[in-house]
Amino acid sequence: MAISLEQWVAKICDGDRRAMAQAISAVERREPCSADLLKTLFHKGGKAYVVGITGAPGAGKSTLLEKVAAEYRQRGKRVGIIAIDPTSPFSGGAILGDRIRMQALSTDEGTYIRSMATRGQLGGLAPAARDVALIMDAAGYDVIFVETVGVGQDEVDVARLADVTVVLLVPGMGDDVQAFKAGVMEIADLFVINKADQSGVERVERELNALLSVTPQPDGWQPPVVRTTATTGEGIISLCEALEEFRAATEQSPAGLKRRKENTRLQLLELLRQSLFEKVAQEQFDHERIGEYVEEILARRRDPHSIVEEIMRASGVGTDRG
Amino acid sequence: MAISLEQWVAKICDGDRRAMAQAISAVERREPCSADLLKTLFHKGGKAYVVGITGAPGAGKSTLLEKVAAEYRQRGKRVGIIAIDPTSPFSGGAILGDRIRMQALSTDEGTYIRSMATRGQLGGLAPAARDVALIMDAAGYDVIFVETVGVGQDEVDVARLADVTVVLLVPGMGDDVQAFKAGVMEIADLFVINKADQSGVERVERELNALLSVTPQPDGWQPPVVRTTATTGEGIISLCEALEEFRAATEQSPAGLKRRKENTRLQLLELLRQSLFEKVAQEQFDHERIGEYVEEILARRRDPHSIVEEIMRASGVGTDRG
Numbered sequence: 188m189a190i191s192l193e194q195w196v197a198k199i200c201d202g203d204r205r206a207m208a209q210a211i212s213a214v215e216r217r218e219p220c221s222a223d224l225l226k227t228l229f230h231k232g233g234k235a236y237v238v239g240i241t242g243a244p245g246a247g248k249s250t251l252l253e254k255v256a257a258e259y260r261q262r263g264k265r266v267g268i269i270a271i272d273p274t275s276p277f278s279g280g281a282i283l284g285d286r287i288r289m290q291a292l293s294t295d296e297g298t299y300i301r302s303m304a305t306r307g308q309l310g311g312l313a314p315a316a317r318d319v320a321l322i323m324d325a326a327g328y329d330v331i332f333v334e335t336v337g338v339g340q341d342e343v344d345v346a347r348l349a350d351v352t353v354v355l356l357v358p359g360m361g362d363d364v365q366a367f368k369a370g371v372m373e374i375a376d377l378f379v380i381n382k383a384d385q386s387g388v389e390r391v392e393r394e395l396n397a398l399l400s401v402t403p404q405p406d407g408w409q410p411p412v413v414r415t416t417a418t419t420g421e422g423i424i425s426l427c428e429a430l431e432e433f434r435a436a437t438e439q440s441p442a443g444l445k446r447r448k449e450n451t452r453l454q455l456l457e458l459l460r461q462s463l464f465e466k467v468a469q470e471q472f473d474h475e476r477i478g479e480y481v482e483e484i485l486a487r488r489r490d491p492h493s494i495v496e497e498i499m500r501a502s503g504v505g506t507d508r509g
Numbered sequence: 510m511a512i513s514l515e516q517w518v519a520k521i522c523d524g525d526r527r528a529m530a531q532a533i534s535a536v537e538r539r540e541p542c543s544a545d546l547l548k549t550l551f552h553k554g555g556k557a558y559v560v561g562i563t564g565a566p567g568a569g570k571s572t573l574l575e576k577v578a579a580e581y582r583q584r585g586k587r588v589g590i591i592a593i594d595p596t597s598p599f600s601g602g603a604i605l606g607d608r609i610r611m612q613a614l615s616t617d618e619g620t621y622i623r624s625m626a627t628r629g630q631l632g633g634l635a636p637a638a639r640d641v642a643l644i645m646d647a648a649g650y651d652v653i654f655v656e657t658v659g660v661g662q663d664e665v666d667v668a669r670l671a672d673v674t675v676v677l678l679v680p681g682m683g684d685d686v687q688a689f690k691a692g693v694m695e696i697a698d699l700f701v702i703n704k705a706d707q708s709g710v711e712r713v714e715r716e717l718n719a720l721l722s723v724t725p726q727p728d729g730w731q732p733p734v735v736r737t738t739a740t741t742g743e744g745i746i747s748l749c750e751a752l753e754e755f756r757a758a759t760e761q762s763p764a765g766l767k768r769r770k771e772n773t774r775l776q777l778l779e780l781l782r783q784s785l786f787e788k789v790a791q792e793q794f795d796h797e798r799i800g801e802y803v804e805e806i807l808a809r810r811r812d813p814h815s816i817v818e819e820i821m822r823a824s825g826v827g828t829d830r831g
Contacts, residue, residue, distance in 0.1 A: 225814055451803045460786040461782075481773045498781060499781075504825060
């Protein structure tokens, strides 16, 4: 790119979609310029509301997101969507009909959709999603949705980068409410029971409320439960209002500050982890050298820990120049 | 512990369950002795067959595992189980009845069950599971099962540490077969359609076969599809035979060697990533210092990348003493 970093950043902040897309690609591919780009863009952002949405495949996350995004657009907000659910139509995963429906959103100038691969992502998904959200934030997107599938460490990590986390349930999940208990209950700031026109909605709401009543809420926030039927748009305005209410409640509160501090701390440590690795891996071995190490391990001539200690010594870690 | 590392290792290799449990705990807590312990144990193992089992909550993984473990016990094999599914009865997640049922297994001297938290695991689940498998391997467990929930990066990572990966489906999943397409199809060496006594088994098998017919099999292995009804034991022997067949097919084959090389490479890189981070984090900052960094980021006085660069300079990374 023949333009300077300053020009590039200026274009992004002016809302140039092409410049933003190029920045996201550069960051995803970890091009040499990406750290400088993120450093500069960091100081341009800080205004966006990042909303994590998680739920099992088939819960209707994408349809819900489509309607919520439309509602925010009506309110004059610009909306970014980061899809890291492999089954999402946003990431091209789901059936064709969904994808066609999504095109209405993606041609709107005030909406930007970016899907991210859930595999092969160096250093994990959460850091990559955080960087993309940072770019969208600097580009002036007011609300940024991050869509994930709802079981596993990834979702917990992604929740940590969001200002608010919405967990989607559907009627007829039965034991699956139980399944959510272990990991996802604690990260939810807001529950949505989607497909509320289907039978069983009372049962899932009752089970959820029973679980909530025994789950400690250290920050004093009782997660509301909103019923929606995304296909008809029912409940979407209530959901947007609940989102805004949570934002107002946490923007200045001690609990909200505590959460932002903890998120920032975890993000800083993750960035350190990844940067150290990239630097040392780049300096200390090429494809051939690592192939030799692998041969030694497979032949049980050497163990991985001894090899890693050797690499760390060679890289100078621990020599302390500070 | 007053005994020497050598004595500890000798006890583990002698099959002392208490010594093994202590080793696993030491490694999970990353106690100072754990690297030396793993280094020594590495040279005692290499014989176990590591089997990854993944599938959605409610697919019946634990019941299946219980029956498969019993079959391997009948064949005179010692069986280790690592449960990193938060909904698994092995990890105490699911309903009480399941957990009681599991106790029959856990009191058998030839079976060892260990559950691992899916949250808060420093450096990710896959490295921790790999270390636990290494200890069980050295302790003489012949077959080691690693049980995960089936969507997300964690599962892909865990699959990479296994010698074989089994993906569980159930009838009535409908679009969920589609959901598996994106991430889990490529890691499956063997498919099980459990609850094969329920209606819809033909449909899910037909959909699966349709997907398989368009999925390239670079290693020339066509994943077999085994029907089981874990509750009655139907199909369990076929599954064990398919597992053994896969083992025989890959133990000496170029495709099997290629896979072991790639797994070893990824594990080595992951160990390096984690070790670097722990070393630098330990040397370079305490709780107070990181708190100051967090304040600076939240106030937007400094960006995370600049802080990480400062920490890396101070830690000596890149000074190259090799």
